[in-house]
Amino acid sequence: xxxxxxxxxxxxxxxxxxxxxxxxxxxxxxxxxxxxxxxxxxxxxxxxxxxxxxxxxxxxxxxxxxxxxxxxxxxxxxxxxxxxxxxxxxxxxxxxxxxxxxxxxxxxxxxxxxxxxxxxxxxxxxxxxxxxxxxxxxxxxxxxxxxxxxxxxxxxxxxxxxxxxxxxxxxxxxxxxxxxxxxxxxxxxxxxxxxxxxxxxxxxxxxxxxxxxxxxxxxxxxxxxxxxxxxxxxxxxxxxxxxxxxxxxxxxxxxxxxxxxxxxxxxxxxxxxxxxxxxxxxxxxxxxxxxxxxxxxxxxxxxxxxxxxxxxxxxxxxxxxxxxxxxxxxxxxxxxxxxx
Amino acid sequence: xxxxxxxxxxxxxxxxxxxxxxxxxxxxxxxxxxxxxxxxxxxxxxxxxxxxxxxxxxxxxxxxxxxxxxxxxxxxxxxxxxxxxxxxxxxxxxxxxxxxxxxxxxxxxxxxxxxxxxxxxxxxxxxxxxxxxxxxxxxxxxxxxxxxxxxxxxxxxxxxxxxxxxxxxxxxxxxxxxxxxxxxxxxxxxxxxxxxxxxxxxxxxxxxxxxxxxxxxxxxxxxxxxxxxxxxxxxxxxxxxxxxxxxxxxxxxxxxxxxxxxxxxxxxxxxxxxxxxxxxxxxxxxxxxxxxxxxxxxxxxxxxxxxxxxxxxxxxxxxxxxxxxxxxxxxxxxxxxxxxxxxxxxxxxxxxxxxxxxxxxxxxxxxxxxxxxxxxxxxxxxxxxxxxxxxxxxxxxxxxxxxxxxxxxxxxxxxxxxxxxxxxxxxxxxxxxxxxxxxxxxxxxxxxxxxxxxxxxxxxxx
Numbered sequence: 001x002x003x004x005x006x007x008x009x010x011x012x013x014x015x016x017x018x019x020x021x022x023x024x025x026x027x028x029x030x031x032x033x034x035x036x037x038x039x040x041x042x043x044x045x046x047x048x049x050x051x052x053x054x055x056x057x058x059x060x061x062x063x064x065x066x067x068x069x070x071x072x073x074x075x076x077x078x079x080x081x082x083x084x085x086x087x088x089x090x091x092x093x094x095x096x097x098x099x100x101x102x103x104x105x106x107x108x109x110x111x112x113x114x115x116x117x118x119x120x121x122x123x124x125x126x127x128x129x130x131x132x133x134x135x136x137x138x139x140x141x142x143x144x145x146x147x148x149x150x151x152x153x154x155x156x157x158x159x160x161x162x163x164x165x166x167x168x169x170x171x172x173x174x175x176x177x178x179x180x181x182x183x184x185x186x187x188x189x190x191x192x193x194x195x196x197x198x199x200x201x202x203x204x205x206x207x208x209x210x211x212x213x214x215x216x217x218x219x220x221x222x223x224x225x226x227x228x229x230x231x232x233x234x235x236x237x238x239x240x241x242x243x244x245x246x247x248x249x250x251x252x253x254x255x256x257x258x259x260x261x262x263x264x265x266x267x268x269x270x271x272x273x274x275x276x277x278x279x280x281x282x283x284x285x286x287x288x289x290x291x292x293x294x295x296x297x298x299x300x301x302x303x304x305x306x307x308x309x310x311x312x313x314x315x316x317x318x319x320x321x322x323x324x325x326x327x328x329x330x331x332x333x334x335x336x337x338x339x340x
Numbered sequence: 341x342x343x344x345x346x347x348x349x350x351x352x353x354x355x356x357x358x359x360x361x362x363x364x365x366x367x368x369x370x371x372x373x374x375x376x377x378x379x380x381x382x383x384x385x386x387x388x389x390x391x392x393x394x395x396x397x398x399x400x401x402x403x404x405x406x407x408x409x410x411x412x413x414x415x416x417x418x419x420x421x422x423x424x425x426x427x428x429x430x431x432x433x434x435x436x437x438x439x440x441x442x443x444x445x446x447x448x449x450x451x452x453x454x455x456x457x458x459x460x461x462x463x464x465x466x467x468x469x470x471x472x473x474x475x476x477x478x479x480x481x482x483x484x485x486x487x488x489x490x491x492x493x494x495x496x497x498x499x500x501x502x503x504x505x506x507x508x509x510x511x512x513x514x515x516x517x518x519x520x521x522x523x524x525x526x527x528x529x530x531x532x533x534x535x536x537x538x539x540x541x542x543x544x545x546x547x548x549x550x551x552x553x554x555x556x557x558x559x560x561x562x563x564x565x566x567x568x569x570x571x572x573x574x575x576x577x578x579x580x581x582x583x584x585x586x587x588x589x590x591x592x593x594x595x596x597x598x599x600x601x602x603x604x605x606x607x608x609x610x611x612x613x614x615x616x617x618x619x620x621x622x623x624x625x626x627x628x629x630x631x632x633x634x635x636x637x638x639x640x641x642x643x644x645x646x647x648x649x650x651x652x653x654x655x656x657x658x659x660x661x662x663x664x665x666x667x668x669x670x671x672x673x674x675x676x677x678x679x680x681x682x683x684x685x686x687x688x689x690x691x692x693x694x695x696x697x698x699x700x701x702x703x704x705x706x707x708x709x710x711x712x713x714x715x716x717x718x719x720x721x722x723x724x725x726x727x728x729x730x731x732x733x734x735x736x737x738x739x740x741x742x743x744x745x746x747x748x749x750x751x752x753x754x755x756x757x758x759x760x761x762x763x764x765x766x767x768x769x770x771x772x773x774x775x776x777x778x779x780x781x782x783x784x785x786x787x788x789x790x791x792x793x794x795x796x797x798x799x800x801x802x
Contacts, residue, residue: 046534126778133771317549320542
């Protein structure tokens with residue numbers, strides 16, 4: 001039997017490399033997937049421009065953060081980007097409403113097929129992508145300031161006396177806090193307020209909702225506002241945690257779709273669960289468990305290889321595989337979303 | 341009547357305009373550059389024909405174009421590279437054993453799936469099978485991969501190919517893409533339109549991820565460059581072969597006669613170097629044109645045949661076609677495989693002309709969405725439209741960059757030379773081409789939803 005300390009070490013190791021990163025990545029994906037799912041259930045199309053909307057919102061936040069920093073405004077131990085977030089959200093809302101008015105509205109009025117919306121949204125994707133690259137350039141941007149770590153691995157080791165360290169970045173805690181607040185606010189809004197109920201009614205049955213006097217333009221407007229806010233928040237949190245690069249944000253589209261579909265597209269709670277499912281499977285499948293098992297197994301049974309299911313290069317592929325498997329086995333997702 | 345005429349005249353008009361644009365580039369910029377654009381236009385046109393078969397004929401939203409292009413590219417490597425015998429001797433056996441084991445696993449899985457009734461025993465049996473297979477296959481696979489990748493990693497580190505002329509890969513690339521498309525189609529075609537789009541987009545990313553990371557196939561991110569055994573002569577060989585030198589001399593004899601002896605020698609040398617590059621490009625143009633015309637003829641024939649009529653019927657009303665006794669899923673699979681094969685052919689041609697295979701170059705914006713723009717803007721459902729789209733969009737994609745640079749120069753002319761804004765605007769100008777592409781798509785969708793050369797409206801008067 002392994003000693004008690006070894007078990008603790010194994011747990012800390014696992015938390016440091018799997019649990020903590022996956023939770024914060026999962027929260028970011030969940031916020032993104034919520035946006036995808038809301039567009040799908042209320043505007044009734046798969047929005048391929050969502051990743052780029054996220055990039056646009058984050059870019060606005062970064063630019064405003066730089067502005068604040070040059071004016072000497074800071075948020076103490078918290079990143080300045082949090083102060084800039086509301087303004088970034090406003091920019092993203094502006095962009096979304098602009099595209100809705102000039103592009104999507106036309107097809108909504110015409111009641112075009114969902115495929116047409118998908119094609120049109122790739123046009124919007126191209127344009128947003130170009131705007132972002134034009135303004136901030138295609139390269140990596142870091143905009144994190146304030147305290148970086150809540151505790152570092154070395155501090156953790158000294159404090160607990162274990163041989164494994166655990167790092168907790170402030171962005172990880174921040175991500176989880178902001179995500180919980182955002183999701184709670186969204187659910188309260190959808191469940192309790194009049195407008196939220198109108199939105200759900202509209203999503204369930206458009207004709208009935210229209211008959212009962214719900215104003216469709218208002219529902220669409222509020223949906224875009226919420227979607228832009230969620231996308232910007234998700235993008236900013238992801239950028240603070242890792243870094244901002246337009247291409248990465250475009251690529252986040254697939255894990256977000258995967259999360260929304262796995263959870264059950266159209267179901268907000270499904271999007272949240274889906275986000276964590278995707279994040280955890282990406283990290284769990286690509287983690288090398290060798291050291292973990294060395295702590296737990298008697299010496300004679302120590303693994304020889306890395307004990308890794310898939311190389312880390314396949315991280316992105318994992319979410320697609322899950323996506324395809326879910327689409328085939330249970331197209332409505334975990335929470336029985338819509339399947340029109 | 342007027343409307344009908346204008347629709348009939350649109351294709352010749354569009355193509356003449358395209359020809360004029362290309363000639364303008366040849367005169368204004370340079371002929372080798374114009375030929376380079378034309379060659380890629382031809383490849384793009386073939387890809388766009390492939391996508392048109394899927395989307396235009398049958399209404400399948402396949403966003404996995406990039407994956408099939410890359411498969412065609414792999415075929416080019418696997419056909420033309422010389423086999424690495426050393427790698428085969430250290431790892432070949434293990435790879436063959438793993439391959440056989442994979443086949444056995446699949447056969448067993450199908451047998452289990454067929455012979456057991458659905459329920460938890462079947463699920464358990466399948467899980468045990470897959471987990472067991474994973475560890476058994478890995479036992480053979482991992483050491484052989486390691487051995488293969490350690491054979492002279494700087495230049496080889498892969499199994500190599502067959503050492504045949506690369507032109508065969510155009511066929512093999514098509515077959516490989518078709519084979520993979522069959523598997524993917526079997527899995528995904530039953531999903532509704534936008535799920536199919538997301539699934540195929542994901543699968544194409546998986547294909548690229550595999551090509552990047554499995555170095556034993558085509559060296560992964562270490563790239564394969566210097567692919568030879570190409571179907572056209574090399575510039576250097578041409579420059580030293582007497583018949584080519586004579587040909588250039590006689591072509592330009594009038595101009596050369598005006599020069600003095602010393603000048604004539606250097607001028608002739610210059611002309612031969614330029615001429616060899618133009619000649620090689622022209623050879624490719626000829627080859628590609630033959631392929632394009634062959635595929636175009638077949639596509640037009642297919643679209644006008646009873647098969648094409650059935651496809652359109654399925655596209656326009658699946659339920660009605662189903663009720664008429666057409667097997668929608670099977671026809672979808674067929675058309676998915678056909679279209680992907682065409683894309684695979686184009687992918688192999690692309691690697692042939694580039695002479696190298698770079699997995700990281702496969703980006704969805706360039707290889708999936710751009711091809712989509714070609715089909716949608718050119719005219720989905722119309723083969724000529726798709727070809728025109730391929731030409732027009734590729735031309736725009738290349739020329740949008742200098743155009744946006746010129747535009748930015750104009751905009752920033754009044755600004756201070758040293759101003760940061762001016763420098764930033766000039767530096768970012770190339771990104772405007774994505775903007776132009778998106779805008780073109782949106783405008784076409786809005787004002788010409790059927791594309792520039794729309795599908796013929798088939799009115800059957802009684």
